[in-house]
Amino acid sequence: MKIKISSIAAFAVVSTLSFGAFASATAGGEEQWQIVEENQAPASTQAAAKPSNTQSKPAANSSNRSSRSSGGNSGFKIGMGLDQGLSIVGQINNTVNFAVGNDGIAADYIFSRGRFDGDVPFNWYAGVGGQIQRSDKFGPRVALGVELPFAKSWDAYAQLTPNLMFDKSDLKLGIGAGIGVRYSF
Template structure:
């Protein structure tokens, strides 16, 4: 059975889009936890000041950040072959590898909510590969901070490649580990 490649790309993008929409709809809810010792009653959540929930959200988001203050991350990965990968100011991902170069502007980010340690991102960019191939691409992926100043990522990159006078639709993938300075 031969499946048409454009259908696979459309299905993949629709699935990721649905997942991102679901995540953004569920991530907005506030979690409210209270420790109640024996022989005490719980105080209603409405009596807590709004600042404490904002502080807890800030501390939760800062605990998920991968550290570093300069906004520059660099590491190794597989994107354009074996690549040096990086990120600038949490908005531009790039890869320079054996098979070419790529850069993506990240226009949207979000959390899956709850205790899920992953965050998602979506971006647009382009790539230039050896042998005169070039074209635009979309980056859809997840990031996981796993240690102080370290994060890992995985992404799918549907793309259009111009090769001489041909136009080819394709999909790529990338994984990598980065250190934040």
């Protein structure tokens, strides 16, 4: 199994950022992390705020999410990264990630996204898609990643992409990775 430099770099970035978040969360005391899906409020918010009426308020949850998003109004992001070799990477309407690079093309439909509760600045996502490589290899893949909005209209991401590649008559199971920076228009 070949390990590409981009796979190693993505693993190093995710590991470093995860360790940094873990160290800062445990150094000052105990902090609990909770994974929250996009259309749900955190459990601590649900328990602390019990409204007198039975109607839910989705606008409050969406405004909380938008404060962590990376700005921009058109729903289109573009940037540079390492996915299919050196690549032009992008995102359309927060649902389709794509990469066009030296080694091929890839696209992923993001079916689930959320954020970590607490002071964790990352948002997570999961998706499915496919890739075509220059050497006549193609196949489906799964995208599991994190995004970090770091400035107005800018975000960085890192993802792991387990895949199944068809190469002539061979079938190979592998894992890829991608990292990149995008600007939102």
